[in-house]
Amino acid sequence: EVQLVESGGGLVQPGGSLRLSCAASGFTFSSENMNWVRQAPGKGLEWLSYISSTSSPIYYADSVKGRFAISRDNAKNSLYLQMNSLRAEDTAVYYCASGSGSSWLYSWGQGTLVTVSS
Amino acid sequence: QAVVTQEPSVTVSPGGTVTLTCGSSTGAVTSGHYTYWLQQKPGQAPRTLIYDTSNKHSWTPARFSGSLLGGKAALTLSGAQPEDEADYYCFVSYHSTWNWVFGGGTKLTVL
Numbered sequence: 001e002v003q004l005v006e007s008g009g010g011l012v013q014p015g016g017s018l019r020l021s022c023a024a025s026g027f028t029f030s031s032e033n034m035n036w037v038r039q040a041p042g043k044g045l046e047w048l049s050y051i052s053s054t055s056s057p058i059y060y061a062d063s064v065k066g067r068f069a070i071s072r073d074n075a076k077n078s079l080y081l082q083m084n085s086l087r088a089e090d091t092a093v094y095y096c097a098s099g100s101g102s103s104w105l106y107s108w109g110q111g112t113l114v115t116v117s118s
Numbered sequence: 119q120a121v122v123t124q125e126p127s128v129t130v131s132p133g134g135t136v137t138l139t140c141g142s143s144t145g146a147v148t149s150g151h152y153t154y155w156l157q158q159k160p161g162q163a164p165r166t167l168i169y170d171t172s173n174k175h176s177w178t179p180a181r182f183s184g185s186l187l188g189g190k191a192a193l194t195l196s197g198a199q200p201e202d203e204a205d206y207y208c209f210v211s212y213h214s215t216w217n218w219v220f221g222g223g224t225k226l227t228v229l
Contacts, residue, residue: 037164037220045156045164045207045220059216062119095163103169104218105154105209110163 002026002107004096009112016086016116022079022096022109030074032106033099036081038092039111046092049081050104086116120144122210124221129229130198138224139190140208146189147210153191154209155184157202158223164207168193195226203228 008020022034036048049070050059058070069082079096093111100106121143130136140153147153155168168174168184171191181197191208208221 044205044223045158045209047209047218047220050218057216059218061217103154103166103173103175104152104211105156105164105166105169106175108163108165 002098002100004098004107004109006094006096006109006112009094009114011115011117012086013118014087014116017082017084018086018114020081020083020094020096020112020114022081024077024079024096024098027098027100027107029072029077029098033104034070034072034079035097035099035104036068036070036079037095037097037105038090038114039095040089040092043092048094051079083114086114088116090114091116119217120210120212120215120219122208122219122221124206124208124224126222127225127227129227130195132198132200132228134198135194135196136198136226137187138193138195138206138208138226139187140192140210140221141190142210144212147186147191149186150213151191152211153184155182155191155193156207156209157204158207159204198228200228202226 003025005023051070067085071080095111097105123141156164158164167178172184207223
């Protein structure tokens with residue numbers, strides 16, 4: 001069974017940094033592309049970033065380009081999102097999503113909440 | 119950046135059929151946009167129902183189908199069930215600009 005477990009969320013002050021992790025199991029992590037998606041409270045979904053199975057290519061949404069960095073460690077079956085220069089509008093639940101074959105968004109984690117506030 | 123448009127809310131009667139649509143500010147949605155449809159119930163993570171316009175995952179109920187309709191992507195629900203009440207999001211790929219965009223979501227009420 002595919003399982004994705006996000007961690008690392010919490011309360012951070014504006015301008016601060018946070019690193020999210022996504023632990024994957026139940027599939028061959030090193031073969032699949034991965035994505036980060038977020039959802040602000042009461043709002044819709046927003047795609048943030050994509051990383052291929054080999055870590056190249058990588059893509060970002062304009063809203064986080066230059067502030068967020070996606071990475072992965074295939075030996076540890078883990079995906080990461082380094083978030084810097086955080087703003088109040090980055091407050092959201094952050095989901096990782098795994099691909100499978102031609103489906104980019106095959107499986108989803110349960111999300112981790114990031115709150116940016118002073 | 120492209121804007122993806124969905125109906126904010128739609129109501130369907132139990133057992134009825136409804137079509138949700140997904141349009142793009144850049145023009146017609148085509149098979150090259152590899153549109154996805156996701157379902158999200160309150161307090162839960164999203165679940166992908168349709169990928170690449172019309173392909174279903176193993177868990178996708180047969181009553182859901184994806185297609186292209188009048189320049190938009192469409193999700194049709196035939197025989198709505200109370201458990202289908204949820205928010206539905208489309209996800210569109212813009213490979214020419216290496217960008218991927220979610221629609222604003224449609225709140226489906228089964229009533």
